[in-house]
Amino acid sequence: MTLGLVCDACDTLSPLSATVCPVCNAQLGVSVPGRPAGGVAGGATTRPCPNCSNEVPREHRFCGVCGTRVEGGDVRTSWASAQNARARLILIKGEGQDGVAFPLGDGEHAAGRLEGGIMFPEDPLLSPRHATFFFRENKLYVRDDASRNGVFVRLRAPKMFGSGAILLAGEQLLRIDSCPPEEAPLPDAEGSYFYASPHRPSRMALVQLLVGGEVGLIYRSRTDLITIGREGNDVNFPEDPFISGRHAQIVAIEEGRFQITDLGSKNGTFEKVPMLAQLLPGDHVFLGQQLFRVEING
Amino acid sequence: MICRTCGKDNQPNHRFCQECGSPLPVEGSPRPRAASETSRANVRGRLVLVRPDGSDGGSHPLNEGANLLGRGSGPLFDADSYLSPIHVRIEVGTGKNDGRCIVRDAGSLNGVFLKISEEELLHDGAHFRLGQELLRFETLRPARLLEDGTEVMGSPNPGYWGRISIVIGRHHDGSSFPLFGEAVVLGRERGDILFSEDGYVSGTHARVSNRNGQAFLQDLASSNGTFLKIQGERVITSGTYLLLGQQLFRVTLG
Numbered sequence: 250m251t252l253g254l255v256c257d258a259c260d261t262l263s264p265l266s267a268t269v270c271p272v273c274n275a276q277l278g279v280s281v282p283g284r285p286a287g288g289v290a291g292g293a294t295t296r297p298c299p300n301c302s303n304e305v306p307r308e309h310r311f312c313g314v315c316g317t318r319v320e321g322g323d324v325r326t327s328w329a330s331a332q333n334a335r336a337r338l339i340l341i342k343g344e345g346q347d348g349v350a351f352p353l354g355d356g357e358h359a360a361g362r363l364e365g366g367i368m369f370p371e372d373p374l375l376s377p378r379h380a381t382f383f384f385r386e387n388k389l390y391v392r393d394d395a396s397r398n399g400v401f402v403r404l405r406a407p408k409m410f411g412s413g414a415i416l417l418a419g420e421q422l423l424r425i426d427s428c429p430p431e432e433a434p435l436p437d438a439e440g441s442y443f444y445a446s447p448h449r450p451s452r453m454a455l456v457q458l459l460v461g462g463e464v465g466l467i468y469r470s471r472t473d474l475i476t477i478g479r480e481g482n483d484v485n486f487p488e489d490p491f492i493s494g495r496h497a498q499i500v501a502i503e504e505g506r507f508q509i510t511d512l513g514s515k516n517g518t519f520e521k522v523p524m525l526a527q528l529l530p531g532d533h534v535f536l537g538q539q540l541f542r543v544e545i546n547g
Numbered sequence: 548m549i550c551r552t553c554g555k556d557n558q559p560n561h562r563f564c565q566e567c568g569s570p571l572p573v574e575g576s577p578r579p580r581a582a583s584e585t586s587r588a589n590v591r592g593r594l595v596l597v598r599p600d601g602s603d604g605g606s607h608p609l610n611e612g613a614n615l616l617g618r619g620s621g622p623l624f625d626a627d628s629y630l631s632p633i634h635v636r637i638e639v640g641t642g643k644n645d646g647r648c649i650v651r652d653a654g655s656l657n658g659v660f661l662k663i664s665e666e667e668l669l670h671d672g673a674h675f676r677l678g679q680e681l682l683r684f685e686t687l688r689p690a691r692l693l694e695d696g697t698e699v700m701g702s703p704n705p706g707y708w709g710r711i712s713i714v715i716g717r718h719h720d721g722s723s724f725p726l727f728g729e730a731v732v733l734g735r736e737r738g739d740i741l742f743s744e745d746g747y748v749s750g751t752h753a754r755v756s757n758r759n760g761q762a763f764l765q766d767l768a769s770s771n772g773t774f775l776k777i778q779g780e781r782v783i784t785s786g787t788y789l790l791l792g793q794q795l796f797r798v799t800l801g
Binding site for chain 1: 679680700702710717
């Protein structure tokens, strides 16, 4: 094995005494931060990540691939190594390829755009501190830390919700509102009645929430059922590539209570968790633009 | 206290108008009517009631100057509970303003609607009527970024430039339709937004279009017309139709 200096720009190996690369004239030196020097120059500049074995440069404190802290040990962000993780969050990207795994052990695991071990600095839909994963009495929970956009869990079975429930189906963010019962119109102080469109009684409204916060479509149903999908439903989103032909349905059960059922869609229907939700093995969790699958040991 | 005959503003304790001598209503007492009508000779036009079958019903004289009309203005109006007691101000000009008529909403609950004959600009919050439907147009604001740098998640926005909501109550909206593309057609049978149960809406009734960041409303030769709620003052010509409360009127001058 030859000891020398590897040029960061062109990978040329030069003697230890060199200060400038003979090929491309770039500065040479062990103190230049950035790219790992590669195996040829010897092990002084990187060390392997304890979780995924990626070569982490000495100057870095977290592994660039899986986010595990590699230097020191901070008791507050209790990072588990792969061996004693009680659960893992597998990041699913795009077409469901398994990506990076985040081990979850005892203690709290924070997720967000700027904070936590589960950090995605490039995701503008994540709040700086977005959510926390933790175990309590042998159950895994996710807590929404007052994030702007919320934490979503995929529906495993038909579920009951109250008014204001928020769902994700395909790319659509939708809210179900129960509509106030018909009130007898009253005249104003001068005895005049307000003129309005004749409307038929309806129990619920489906509200489309647009990126940026505006409201898009509002569909007021006249029956107790609303179907959602790409085509042929009460509410259709033909331009949405992630929504299935028949994706989900909402049934008004009683005043202010609805049952939401996924109709076997490919990508699932997600509910926004109110504050805290228990996660079971195989659950899918969505926050910001990140979709995870939950694996729990034992 | 505004005189209902000539529009002059009087002191609250007066019992007769200082301008035209008509009796002023006492607070809470039924309004005396009719006598003031014949005391002025300078009638410059008429507000003609148009019956649902299209024929002319009764009419109300429009005097030179300001005319304040509403539910308290006589038998033509008093059965319509969608009219406010003082609903509309119609000012008829003379002399160099002869033939010029200015309409203004007099603070009514439901507004004064003008039947449009050409394309009209739609402002944010504008109301218009098609058949029995009361609709409100709104522009859509651009996406906002929060102070902590987080973007607000939601359904993709393909470039919606506005929204039309059905107004079903003073503080309640029904369905709402985001607007996309060059124009959106409203009608009973054909179009992007359908009102299939309203027999007063034509098959193809009106169009809302987007040009250079502004929205426009146009009637598509509908049977019953498209009516835009006026904001501020409108200058109108003889033959213009106004929807006041639940009744249709035609303004004739001269």
